[in-house]
Amino acid sequence: MERKDFLKGIGLAGAASFIPFSKVLAGSGNAGKPTACTLIPSETAGPFPLDLTANTTFFRQDVREDRQGVQLNLKLKVIGLNNCEAMPNLRVNIWHCDKDGIYSGYNNAQNPGSTTTTFLRGYQMTDANGEVNFVTIFPGWYSGRICHIHFQVFVSSVYAAVSQLSFDVAAKNAVYAANSALYTKGADPMTFNSDNIFSDGYALQMATLTPNSSTGGYDAYLEVTIQGAGTTGLASLEPETGGQFKLGQNYPNPYRGTTTIPFNLVNRSDVKLELFDLAGRKVGEIRRDNMAPGDQQIVVSTADNGMATGNYIYQLQVENSNGIYRQCKMMTAAQ
Incomplete structure (x- = not known):
């Protein structure tokens, strides 16, 4: 059996092409203090998404490839709004820019890269605890946007929740300062209030950032609440x-x-x-x-x-x- 046939079983073959993003299962921005089991705000997929079904190498935990940067172990936990329980068997995609603010798969004036690259993109399936884990690098930033990571949770072959996460400004800039030889652009000049995505609220999208003595990098964690009930994950009939x-x-x-x-x-x-x-x-x-x-x-x-x-x-x-x-x-x- 070819690997592409395996990917079809996760609902990957062509799924991204017919997901109605006007019906994404997420909420609106909220600048207030987050409460347990509150719907994650819905955000744009941004100017640099890719249909991950086109390349089976995206099914992976380690998405770094040849990108240099401080190691970031990212964990997302997906729970259902209906009962605040973990949602297993959901596909979760992540993608973000490298330390210099460049995305893979694109080459244009805003993103002078290469259309053939695939770094810093990947997907996994949530486990029995509703969790996925990725090994990546701490992202850099680019003009007009604060440091961020995109993620997309496929509730089924028909619906998905799309959002973004970020980090505490002081903690993030401390990472850049402590690793200035890698992050040569220096501190991120953007604030949440000046960012066109997070200016309407970001409390529910702030990932934790904890030093990891074993890797010399950091661990990040975010709990993501989406529409649905945790316990069953994918519907029994897809x-x-x-x-x-x-x-x-x-x-x-x-x-x-x-x-x-x-x-x-x-x-x-x-x-x-x-x-x-x-x-x-x-x-x-x-x-x-x-x-x-x-x-x-x-x-x-x-x-x-x-x-x-x-x-x-x-x-x-x-x-x-x-x-x-x-x-x-x-x-x-x-x-």
Whole structure:
């Protein structure tokens, strides 16, 4: 199986092309003090977005490639507004400029770069805690915008929440000052009030910034509340399933040793379960041909598939006379 087929199961194939951004599931700006489980403000995707479905290398945690800069370990936690619970199995994209204020994938007067580059862009799926983790660099800044990171949470193949995050001004400029040999442009001259995105409110978009003695860089964290209810993540029937099956969450999750993946088939089908790590590498495959309609399950063993402790994506492929259909979810192998 090609990696592009794996990505289709996450709802990546063509999804970005028909997401109605007029219906993004996010709120409006709020300059007041944030409260628990408050809708993240909706922001523009900016002038430098890319359709991440066009290049499968974007499925990764480490998005740095050849970019120099202070290491930033970024964690986002996605929760549902309806019940303030974690939302697993959602795709989260991030993208931002490098230390000099340049975005990958663009070359124009505002962004003198290259259309063939892919640095500082990537996506992951939220785990059982609703969390995604990325390894990147602390972003620089460019004229007219305060330092920021774009992110997009795909609630399903139809809806997404788009927003941006930033950092405390003094803490951010301290990073630049302490690493002046790298960040040669110096302090960011913008304030939140002068920024055209954050001037109407930014309290809900301020990520924490904590020194990391192990990396010599920083850890950043932001809790992101979007429309929906946490516990189920992706709907049981997505467009990519074609109405042919429902894929459930593995149980137990997290698990030790073995876990069971439940699903329901509408028609008799050949079934393939594939396991991938967070770099998109295939680590295991289980086939079951001619499975009957109704409730079914497949048991996965960490030992049989050489799976170390960590998060993995499982994809169910269902093939029958109606076609081939796929869907993914995330599971966590514990020690």
